[in-house]
Amino acid sequence: QVHVNSVVFLGAATLFACFLLLLSSVLWALIGYLRVRPYYQFFICHHKQHAQAQARWLKIQLHAQTGRSVFIDSDDLTELDILFDIVKRNVRTLIAYASRELLMRPWCAGELTTALASRVGLVFVSSPSFVEPTEEQLDDLENYIDWAGCPLVRYGILPQDISEAYRELLDPCGPAKRVDMDTESASGTRLSKMARGVLAACTARLATDLKATRSHGLMSAFVSGDEASDGTRRPAALVARPDTVVISSLPGCDESSAAAGVLVSNIQADLLAFARNGAVLLADAQYHGQPIDDVVANARAIVVLLSPGTLASQAQLRVIVNAAQLQGRDAEDTGLEAPPRSIVPVALPGFVFPGPDYYLEPFAMAWGEASRGAAHRVKLFFRSIAVQLATGASDEVLRAQSRLVMMRVEARASKGQEMMGANSSGSIALALFNPAPLSAVAEAASAEDCSPKGSATGDTSPGTGLASDAEAEFECMEVPWLQDNV
Numbered sequence: 281q282v283h284v285n286s287v288v289f290l291g292a293a294t295l296f297a298c299f300l301l302l303l304s305s306v307l308w309a310l311i312g313y314l315r316v317r318p319y320y321q322f323f324i325c326h327h328k329q330h331a332q333a334q335a336r337w338l339k340i341q342l343h344a345q346t347g348r349s350v351f352i353d354s355d356d357l358t359e360l361d362i363l364f365d366i367v368k369r370n371v372r373t374l375i376a377y378a379s380r381e382l383l384m385r386p387w388c389a390g391e392l393t394t395a396l397a398s399r400v401g402l403v404f405v406s407s408p409s410f411v412e413p414t415e416e417q418l419d420d421l422e423n424y425i426d427w428a429g430c431p432l433v434r435y436g437i438l439p440q441d442i443s444e445a446y447r448e449l450l451d452p453c454g455p456a457k458r459v460d461m462d463t464e465s466a467s468g469t470r471l472s473k474m475a476r477g478v479l480a481a482c483t484a485r486l487a488t489d490l491k492a493t494r495s496h497g498l499m500s501a502f503v504s505g506d507e508a509s510d511g512t513r514r515p516a517a518l519v520a521r522p523d524t525v526v527i528s529s530l531p532g533c534d535e536s537s538a539a540a541g542v543l544v545s546n547i548q549a550d551l552l553a554f555a556r557n558g559a560v561l562l563a564d565a566q567y568h569g570q571p572i573d574d575v576v577a578n579a580r581a582i583v584v585l586l587s588p589g590t591l592a593s594q595a596q597l598r599v600i601v602n603a604a605q606l607q608g609r610d611a612e613d614t615g616l617e618a619p620p621r622s623i624v625p626v627a628l629p630g631f632v633f634p635g636p637d638y639y640l641e642p643f644a645m646a647w648g649e650a651s652r653g654a655a656h657r658v659k660l661f662f663r664s665i666a667v668q669l670a671t672g673a674s675d676e677v678l679r680a681q682s683r684l685v686m687m688r689v690e691a692r693a694s695k696g697q698e699m700m701g702a703n704s705s706g707s708i709a710l711a712l713f714n715p716a717p718l719s720a721v722a723e724a725a726s727a728e729d730c731s732p733k734g735s736a737t738g739d740t741s742p743g744t745g746l747a748s749d750a751e752a753e754f755e756c757m758e759v760p761w762l763q764d765n766v
Contacts (some may be wrong), residue, residue: 317554320349320356322482323371323400325391328354328527330379330409330535332629333671336473336678337538338377340545341475347689354674364385364394364435373401373482376449376456379419380409393445402456403481404449405474407534408463412450418443457481467537468563525555525689526579528599529563530587537563539585539628539671546682554690555580560597576602581689587664591638593648597658604657624688625666642702643759 292609326335332354339350353370357363367374374395379706382388395402421439423669432442450456459477464472473505530536540561549560560575572667576582581605590596603623627633644651667685670677 285401291679305754318351320351320366320371321346323367323374323391324377325354325374325382325388326377326397327382327385327608328672329381331377331407333535333538333542334379334407337471337541337545338375338475338478340542345475345479349570354672358541364437366392367391367400368398369393371395371400374405375403375405377407378410379404379407380411380412383413384425384426386427386432389425389442389445390432390435393437393442396445396448396455397441399455401482402449403459403460403478404456404756405459405478406629408470409460409573411507413446418446424739452518457623466563467532467534468541468561470532471538471541486712496499516646519636522557522578523555524557524575525551525559525581525583526576526599527559527561527583527585528590528596528686529585529597530593533563533587534588536585536587536589536628537561539587539669542678543583543585543626543669543682543685546679547686550683550686554686568721571596579621581624583624583626583685583689585669586625586627586629586662586762588632590631591634600661601654601657601660604660606631607660622689622691623661623664624685625661625664625684626669626671627666630669633666634658640665664758 317529323340323341324335326332335352336354339352339355342348351357351366353363355729357366362645373532376382376388376392383392413424421443425439425442432438436496452458459474459481461474465473505646525538538564538685543558544561544729547557560579562575576599582599584590584596584600605623607623639651641654643655647654667681667688669685671682673681714719
């Protein structure tokens with residue numbers, strides 16, 4: 281009888297142990313399924329063609345302000361097949377950065393539909409270029425969305441699912457918290473307000489923290505001046521300080537301003553070590569009544585971000601011409617083989633280098649009698665090989681390219697370090713200003729006739745930024761403002 285009882289007891293214990301083992305295995309698998317790593321606090325859904333730099337800058341801001349992980353496809357996505365699984369199980373808040381064609385992209389449509397179906401937190405950022413689809417377009421998504429290369433049906437996402445998701449997303453009373461970007465402000469101010477709006481939409485605690493800190497981290501790159509009673513900021517006075525790095529980007533362009541912010545974020549420690557007064561961002565600057573020429577003239581280095589609209593921009597062309605003129609004067613004053621002031625062109629995606637026809641019309645009309653000397657200086661500027669800044673690449677690639685920009689700044693400007701003034705400052709000085717009408721900057725000025733010292737003339741090859749070695753040298757004391765008909 282004792283032997284039988286022992287067998288029954290051992291058998292029951294064995295069965296119970298097997299049951300516990302099976303239960304623990306199931307629970308462990310369930311926990312692993314529910315707790316997929318890595319986990320992202322934010323997921324930025326964006327169209328890379330129109331908003332890759334803005335998405336990158338927003339990621340920098342979100343991580344700097346919260347310390348949380350932020351998903352962006354160029355950094356974190358390795359396989360497209362797991363993209364929707366990441367949105368479904370790994371993301372707390374999806375941020376839809378609505379540029380002009382966001383809702384027309386099939387992968388973005390799949391991300392948004394998955395997020396709404398999975399009840400992921402949603403923040404919808406409406407940029408100035410975004411246009412909501414009409415009811416007819418929502419009923420005809422087969423023609424509204426570019427389906428090339430993305431069979432969403434394979435992932436169980438049907439056009440009717442997307443249509444319902446879009447209507448829910450765009451509904452003012454829907455689950456998405458909406459952040460409308462300011463269309464009246466300068467692009468830098470607009471980006472800063474957008475970042476604060478996104479943070480405020482995510483948590484009330486972050487909104488409270490941001491009120492306590494008027495400017496934190498890189499937001500100072502896009503916020504300057506005194507705060508008014510209504511919460512807006514007045515433009516600060518632009519001060520011409522020596523020992524600064526001037527960064528010129530396309531005024532009014534959110535993508536270019538964001539690229540400038542990304543560049544500064546990657547090299548800000550080196551900037552402070554190199555130039556005691558830090559960097560000055562000229563994007564959206566108030567040219568009327570502000571000493572822009574003095575700022576450029578006192579800069580230790582000038583970085584020009586080349587965007588698709590740079591060659592038609594009065595503001596950037598003026599910086600390019602004045603920088604080339606200053607570089608020539610540096611060479612004459614110092615007698616150095618390489619001038620001490622660094623002039624670094626940085627090409628953003630989409631920029632096309634000028635060909636010979638560019639210097640005919642409307643360039644000649646814009647500069648008038650001074651067009652010959654101005655064209656020469658633009659060609660001199662493009663003799664320097666441009667550094668590529670691939671804003672749609674991964675963070676590692678962007679950091680390497682940003683570091684290359686800094687190396688170019690340091691390599692040439694270090695030769696004139698003793699000849700440039702220095703004014704100490706404890707923090708990096710980043711300034712950005714509200715735009716003024718370009719007609720306000722046009723002034724009547726005349727230049728002395730620019731006559732070549734030699735008979736040979738140079739030409740700029742499109743796509744390379746190089747000119748021939750037989751480039752003629754011109755003497756011209758002053759460069760006039762660009763006219764309004766550029």
